[in-house]
Structures are given as structure tokens and as C-alpha cells.
Amino acid sequence: MRSCIYVLGIAMLVAACSEKTVKEPTISEQLAERLQTLQPKGYMMGHQDDPFYGVTWSSLKSDKKTYAAWPADSSDVCRTVGDYPAVMGFDLGGIEMGDAKNLDSVAFSRIRTEIIKHHERGGIITISWHPRNPVTGGTAWDVSDSTVVRQILQNDSAKALFATWMGRVGDFLKTLKTEDGVPVPVIFRPWHENNGSWFWWGQKLCSDEEFHGLWNTLQDYLTGEGLDNLLWSYSPNLDGGWTQERFIARYPGNDRVSLIGEDAYQWGTEEEFVTALDKDLTFLSGFAKENGKLMAMTECGYKNIPDSTWWTRVLKPVMDKYPICYFHTWRNYSKEYFAPDPDQVSAADFKKLYEAENTLFLKDIQ
Numbered sequence: 001m002r003s004c005i006y007v008l009g010i011a012m013l014v015a016a017c018s019e020k021t022v023k024e025p026t027i028s029e030q031l032a033e034r035l036q037t038l039q040p041k042g043y044m045m046g047h048q049d050d051p052f053y054g055v056t057w058s059s060l061k062s063d064k065k066t067y068a069a070w071p072a073d074s075s076d077v078c079r080t081v082g083d084y085p086a087v088m089g090f091d092l093g094g095i096e097m098g099d100a101k102n103l104d105s106v107a108f109s110r111i112r113t114e115i116i117k118h119h120e121r122g123g124i125i126t127i128s129w130h131p132r133n134p135v136t137g138g139t140a141w142d143v144s145d146s147t148v149v150r151q152i153l154q155n156d157s158a159k160a161l162f163a164t165w166m167g168r169v170g171d172f173l174k175t176l177k178t179e180d181g182v183p184v185p186v187i188f189r190p191w192h193e194n195n196g197s198w199f200w201w202g203q204k205l206c207s208d209e210e211f212h213g214l215w216n217t218l219q220d221y222l223t224g225e226g227l228d229n230l231l232w233s234y235s236p237n238l239d240g241g242w243t244q245e246r247f248i249a250r251y252p253g254n255d256r257v258s259l260i261g262e263d264a265y266q267w268g269t270e271e272e273f274v275t276a277l278d279k280d281l282t283f284l285s286g287f288a289k290e291n292g293k294l295m296a297m298t299e300c301g302y303k304n305i306p307d308s309t310w311w312t313r314v315l316k317p318v319m320d321k322y323p324i325c326y327f328h329t330w331r332n333y334s335k336e337y338f339a340p341d342p343d344q345v346s347a348a349d350f351k352k353l354y355e356a357e358n359t360l361f362l363k364d365i366q
């Protein structure tokens with residue numbers, strides 16, 4: 001009898017172990033593995049809203065309702081270097097209101113189509129969300145009320161409204177599937193630039209505990225909805241002086257984040273930018289290594305790129321020093337753009353960046 005129990009025990013142990021070894025990684029775990037495998041080859045180029053409009057073109061007609069007959073698959077990046085960005089970024093701002101178009105007038109149906117298309121080309125998707133202010137009704141940039149996050153967590157009517165908003169985000173994310181019904185992997189990056197005070201979830205607008213409450217509310221909701229295709233990215237803004245203590249004050253926690261990074265724009269002088277970025281990437285790469293996280297420049301750029309050698313002279317030397325998975329340039333439209341088009345002063349330099357061994361565009365990751 002004793003030996004029977006012993007044999008049974010061993011058999012159960014073996015079964016449990018093999019169950020563990022055959023457990024399929026989730027879609028987001030597969031994406032993390034892909035990012036990890038690609039990283040030693042170099043860093044990917046990303047662009048926000050790449051297929052919708054560019055410096056000189058827009059597929060949205062002036063009626064703001066219909067799309068012009070721009071050749072399908074237009075892209076300033078592709079027009080400049082002959083290849084698409086490896087990473088494409090999209091924003092859900094407006095989905096919370098039940099709007100048909102996002103805050104930059106792009107129809108959510110079109111966003112869905114382009115996300116699936118880029119995934120099927122072999123590209124990588126990142127999604128941000130600039131939700132309206134649920135208390136004032138203003139935009140994400142309305143910082144007139146510093147109790148918004150607290151209200152979402154504590155006030156019944158704000159809580160209920162925010163629950164509706166999360167539901168709409170979840171409903172949209174659930175539709176990001178290939179024809180075979182396989183969910184598209186997404187680097188999901190909510191509550192970004194939270195160390196600045198220009199969004200209602202910013203530094204001076206909520207306490208650390210409230211920020212964590214906001215993060216967890218959204219993450220727990222979407223995870224509870226079965227969305228295991230989201231790779232969660234924590235992305236404050238360029239700081240220039242991160243300390244461990246300050247960084248972890250709002251960091252959601254190792255069990256909640258897979259990729260860390262920051263949004264780093266050159267707004268002032270080149271020297272200020274490079275010094276701050278270099279310091280921050282030193283800190284972030286140390287933190288990423290210690291905590292087993294992926295890292296990226298989750299947004300970056302130099303508005304309207306007035307410097308013809310900015311890419312290879314200013315940005316590349318800093319990026320080369322750190323194990324970033326990608327750098328993500330913000331959107332291009334006539335007044336403001338962060339990636340060149342073929343006639344832009346930095347186009348030739350951007351081509352040089354493209355030709356470098358360690359920069360990855362779509363063809364490099366397919």
C-alpha cells in the first residue's frame with residue numbers, strides 16, 4: 001500500500017511538471033520573447049499614426065468624415081526610406097466617449113484595420129490612451145481639478161463613469177484579432193508622462209497611492225476581461241535625474257509592468273537633451289536589468305526636425321549605448337511632425353539611420 005501511494009505521488013508530480021512545461025505562453029509573453037530576441041540585433045524604429053497622415057498629406061478629407069484616395073499603405077517613413085516602421089503606435093483617446101473617431105479625427109474602425117494590417121505584415125503595435133477628463137469633461141490636458149483620480153477611486157458617480165470608459169476601451173481591444181480570431185499582441189502604455197503635471201493623472205494631480213490605484217483599476221479590469229495580449233508598459237517623461245526612490249514611487253510594480261521607458265523630446269538645446277537622456281537611460285537600463293524588464297524610448301523626437309543631422313549625430317550615439325527595444329517618434333501632420341518625409345531637411349540623415357546595421361525597420365523584423 002505504501003509503495004502504491006509512493007508511485008501515485010511520483011506520477012502526480014511528473015504530471016504536474018509536464019503540465020507546467022507544456023503551458024503555452026500567453027500572447028503578451030510571446031511578444032516579450034520576440035522583443036527580447038530582437039533586441040541584441042538593434043533597436044526598432046516606431047512612428048505614431050504612421051498610415052493616416054503625413055507632413056504634406058492626409059487621407060482624411062477636409063469634411064473630416066471621408067478618406068481621400070491616397071494610395072493604400074501611405075507612410076512618410078516608407079516614402080523616405082522604402083520601408084515601414086517596425087513599430088506603429090495608435091491612440092485610443094475618444095473611445096471612452098463612444099466616439100466614432102479618436103482625438104486626432106481618425107476613425108476607430110480605420111485604426112483597427114491598420115493595427116491588424118501592421119500585425120499581419122509582421123510589425124509590432126503600441127497603443128496609448130489620452131482619455132478625456134472624467135470630472136470636468138475637458139481633455140486629457142485639463143488639469144484644472146486635482147481630485148480627478150481620487151474621485152475615480154472613491155466617488156460613486158466618477159467610479160461608474162470610469163467603469164463605462166474602461167468597458168469601451170476593453171471592447172475595442174477585444175476586436176483586435178486576425179481573421180482566424182487570434183488576438184493581436186499590443187504594447188499597452190496608459191497613464192504616460194505621469195511625472196509631469198500636464199495630464200489629469202500627473203505628478204501634482206494625484207498622490208502616489210492614487211496613481212497606483214488608477215493604474216491597478218485599469219489593469220485589473222482589462223486583465224479580468226481576459227485580455228492577455230497586452231504587454232504593459234510604464235512610461236514617464238524625460239526627467240534628467242531619476243533616483244531609485246523617485247522612480248519607484250509611482251512605478252506600478254514588477255508584477256504589473258513588462259516594459260519600462262520614457263518619453264524624451266528635445267524641446268531645449270541639444271546639449272540639455274543629450275545630457276538628460278543619457279543620464280535617464282543609464283538609470284533605466286540599470287533598473288531594467290535588475291528587475292528583468294524590457295526597455296524602450298516610448299516616445300521621442302525633435303519637433304519638425306530643424307537639424308539636418310539630428311538622427312545620426314544627436315540621437316543615434318545615445319541610443320547606441322543602451323539596450324532599448326525601440327524608439328517611437330510621434331505623429332506627423334502639417335503643423336507638427338517628428339519623422340521626416342522625403343523633402344524634409346533631415347531626410348538624407350534619416351536614410352543613413354535606416355541603413356545602419358543596428359536600426360530595425362519592418363523588413364528587418366519580418
Ligand code: BMA
Nearest residue numbers: 091093103104130330331336
Ligand atoms: C499630442 C499632440 C496632440 C495629439 C495627442 C494625441 O502630443 O500630437 O496634437 O492630439 O498627442 O495624439
